Amino acid sequence: MKINEIRNELLNEMYYDIDHPSGLKILIMPKAGYTSTYAIFATKYGSIDTMIETKDGSFREIPEGTAHFLEHKLFESEDLDAFERFAKTGASANAYTSFDRTGYLFSCSGNFKENLEILLDFVQNPYFTQATVEKEQGIIGQEIDMYKDIPDWEVMFNCLRNMYHNLPVRIDIAGTQESIAQITADMLYDCYNNFYNLNNMVLAVAGNTTVEEVLEVADKVLKPVEGKMAQRKIIEEPKEVKADYCEKKLSVATPQFMLGFKEEWDTPERTAKEEIAMEILLDMISGPSTDLYKRLFDANLINNNFGFEYFTGFGYSCVLFAGESNDPKTVSEEIKKEIRHFREKGFDEKVFERTKKKLYGRMIMGMNDVDGLANNMAVSYFADEDVFTDFETYKTVTVEDIRELLNKTLDENYSTLSVILPNN
Amino acid sequence: MHFENIADGVRLCAQGTDKFKTCRINISMAMPLDSGTSARAILPFILHRRCAKYPDYITLNRVLDELYGASVSAGVLKRGESQILSFNLTAIDDRFALDGDTVALECVQLLTDMIFDPLTEGESFPADIIEQEKRLLIEAIENEMNDKRRYALMRCEEIMFKDEAYSINRLGSVDEVKTLTPEEVYSAWKEVLCKATIQVTMVGSMDIAPVAEMLKNRFSSIKRDVAEINTVFVNEVNQPEYVCEEMPIKQGKLVMGFRTAMADEYDNSVPMRIAVDIFGGGTYSKLFSVVREKMSLCYYCSAAFFSSKGIVMVQSGIEDANEEKARNEILNQLSLVAKGDFSDEDFSSSIKSITDSIISNNDTPESICAWYSSQIFRESLKTPEAYVEEINEVEKSQVVEVAKTITLDTVFMLKSNGEVIDDED
Structure with missing residues (x-):
């Protein structure tokens, strides 16, 4: 395993850059004097990824808002969901989807190894069924409606929709009521398998921890994978704005x-x-x-x-x-x-x-x-x-x-x- | 933690540490929420944009740029029935200054210049500046309606506390701000320096002594006469009030205001915090796990506890048609907590989650500052560790006892008036 130290003299800071045998990049910044630790497990998959590569190398369209929907659903599992597991440790866990990435995270001031194990485990173990997908459509539907009433959000997306003809950055991160209605459990599995490959992901940890602690958990929980970075399709966009x-x-x-x-x-x-x-x-x-x-x-x-x-x-x-x-x-x-x-x-x-x-x-x-x-x-x-x-x-x-x-x-x-x- | 009395009702709290790359200073000045609220609300904004030495904000901002982008922000908070004028300063730690500058102390000097040595015109503030700041404050008050979740909460408070000082908006009212004169604002400034309860909280590696000295000098010429601040705790509830308003919005906002049996800010506040957390705090809470996850009624449904007034506010964003269903279920979940119908596991999850997040306060200068400045009215300050000890001593039976006293007072529903048009692409 290759462990590099990345330093900055002026800041007097350093962190470890590790190529884990599982294929995952792991970055660790131990911080002396800190009581809490923050970890984020992220994939290079966001709302702009509206095309998925198929076996023959061509791309096929997926519904708008799928990355965000998948983020919500990954917390669920066949028995205890991730929130229930974190409730036992006291960590504060969350996740977010942006235009170009999805991140799962927790912060804690105790039980760090246990929390890290939960994080790595639940993100690696998807469990989607048609029933749970339908239940989530109600919750996310309300999230979409909530944003429709937030003027800062609307003024921005209207601006992006005006600016771009084709680029998917013009669509809402959570999609629309219509687009999320098309999402199925199978679709989520397809996206998961394409984008949640460890080679397409990173684990970054900062705070009250050590390399040994992180690697002990990573060695135990990460499942080595074959595969490659997911490809992003380059989408043609005219130079002109769509409307001024x-x-x-x-x-x-x-x-x-x-x-x-x-x-x-x-x-x-x-x-x-x-x-x-x-x-x-x-x-x-x-x-x-x-x-x-x-x-x-x-x-x-x-x-x-x-x-x-x-x-x-x-x-x-x-x-x-x-x-x-x-x-x-x-x-x-x-x-x-x-x-x-x-x-x-x-x-x-x-x-x-x-x-x-x-x-x-x-x-x-x-x-x-x-x-x-x-x-x-x-x-x-x-x-x-x-x-x-x-x-x-x-x-x-x-x-x-x-x-x-x-x-x-x-x-x-x-x-x-x-x-x-x-x-x- | 270093504590020092600077003057009557003026306290300096300093945590010396080189753990961070910045230093942070908060100055909080508390007055009773009363008819002078509007004249005081405008003060921090006027003061933080200029001072006698740097009379306009462009000059002042350029000075801050030269101080490695130091930032000064101003705000007004409500804590119980008090109005707190608040100033925050963040600057880089001296060890990162590129030419041996003493950035932090210069910044504190500047901050005190703003508060104690403002740009004045005789016994008043310049009229054009007051006009501009009035325009900005009015826009800030009016724009509070843009955030519908916050707006609904404010409306619920206005209705629920109509006979109490707590209903006063911390920023004042548009009508009052419109009529403010430069002389009135000037005398409000004089009054705050003389009467406010003041706490200066600082976190960083800088020397404390010169800051204490600087503050003592500033207060040496001020005759202090500290105003008393009392918050009324109302425990009685008659018939719950229901108010519904309509607006052109997409998603309805439900707010439910509850009172408790608390006699003051410290009365049973620790078990109450746990009770409210089990009811509607983390993801293990009743409201999240049932109203959101099981019933899929909403994206958010949570309960917040305001110890400084002894109240609990529940908020949820829902489809208008689900209002009754959501309201009934929220009350049902509260009654379960009050009956002790939650597992030992829920109880311990709540304690772990609260203590974990309190201890995490030690890791940013902003959260340390906020932790101590929120204790402005306490005789002796409590560390996060001491608070965690108190939480760990709470028994389940105490939580059930206090949960029984949480009583619905007011329901406010902000509904769509049917005028929202969907986007056309």
Whole structure:
């Protein structure tokens, strides 16, 4: 078994990177002085995986929301379900499905080995029947309805639906009432067998633990598998947005908006450097220390809930600005104007240095919590990076990188505005 | 843990540790929930965006950027019948500063500048700033309705506590905020400095002495006259009240408010916490395992215990048509807890889960700070370990006894008015 130590001198942190004989990648960060431990067992399978590879190498469609549905159902087994097992240990267990991964997790301050065994065991042992699938349709149906009333969620998905013609990032993570009605137990087994291969997964643990403890449980519970990483189908997407504006009415007090800029790249995933450079650029354009922010704030066009995100994943990347405003169209025009201004007039290099310093501090702040660390280890592994990559990469970002990015992205011809208006 | 009295009703609590890469400071200032709530609610937001030294928020934010992205946030909480103005600061630990800066102390200096040395205009605050902050606070109050789950809970509280101070929104009311003058807000600020119960909680590796010194200096010129804060605990319930409102929404929100026999915040609160957890806490609870898992009625159905007022609030998101079914089952599950109809295993699951999560509080500066700042009214502070000991001493019979006193007071249902249109793609 190969055990690598991944270190960072500045942070005085290290973790172990292990290729377990079962095929699973295991990452362990012991934290001195911590009483709790957090573990996440994740697979590279999320809501964007709406195509499954068949034996002949072609792809077949599966219903929207299947990854999330499978996440709910995996907790069940023929006898005690996973929640009942965790109830005996006191751990707090949960799971989540995002666009590009599904994670099962627990945190505990005692009985760690027992908890880890439950986690590895239940995720490796699916049990689906038609009756339990039907029961879950009621629960998830209510989850879907709940999100329909959450304006932040609606404004985002409307924006993504406007932006993309084909990419599955435009669909709701939980699917729709109609799509989940099509899910069957057999379908869940097919997806499970395709995506829950240990070679497609990672276990990340941080906190009050040791390599020996984790490996003792892993050796006992992990079942070696043959197989390979599940393949993701690359989906064609035109450069243009599907629509440049949409609005919907919901019971909100102040209108909400999301302005998105669609990007086109030659490779499906963004590098750490591209992401960091974009974070810096966006903070320089519209962060809380900028002239644009002050202008919008003083003109009563935005409030405290204004922000941006570089939204990226396999096959998609876009820039999103979001907030609450009585005049979303003017805010949108002002943001576009500021981007043009940056492009034409350039920017002060002192601002670039200050923003970098802030980013450094914020990265340090993200290195405290065991849940954040374990999640970061898992996500970094799926991105072929390590947890410390960003710390090394941010130093290499130059003013030139920012200028180049500015010329390549944030093109208003490929932007779209999504608005939620009050319905009374 | 280091405790120090800074002035009358002002306490400093500091946990020195180099376990974390950041330091965290919370300043909590508590006043009674009363007619001055709106004028005080606007204060933390005004104060945290500027000060005499850095008179506008862009300048201040740039200073924070230079301090390695230190962040200052402001908020208002309700705890029992008190309103707590709260400031939080997070900065990197000095050992990560790249040029030998003393970031943490500078940040504390800045935070105290904001609170004690704000941007003023004579005996008032600048009128344009007050106008802008009023606009922001009004939007914040109005936008609370955007989160329907929270909104339904607030409406239930308004109805249930209509004759008690607890019904006052911690952020004040839109009508009152609209009429606030700069002079009123200024005198509210003066009043808080003089009358609030104050706790400063800090976690990190920084020296405590200079911070204590700084705070003592700040308070040396303030004549303290601490306001008394009392929360009324109502144990009597007449006929439960039912209120239903309609809105253009997709999913109905059911809230059920219960009272208990608690006489004050500490009266039987430990067994009550376990009782409420067995009723509607973790995944082993009655509400999760029956109302969600067995009956598939909802995605969430849970009970929350507010010891500071001695009440229990149950919330669930359901289809409107299932309202009665859900309501009856929730009451049925409560009666089972009150009859002691839960296994020893459920009891021990609950104790294990509560103690596990309490002990986990030791592992982030934010949770340590929150743990101690929530004890602002306690004479002596309790460590997570001491609380866990109390939990482990509770017997099943005590849980059943207190569960019997949980009595339905108010039901609030937020329903669809049938006007929601589904998306067309």
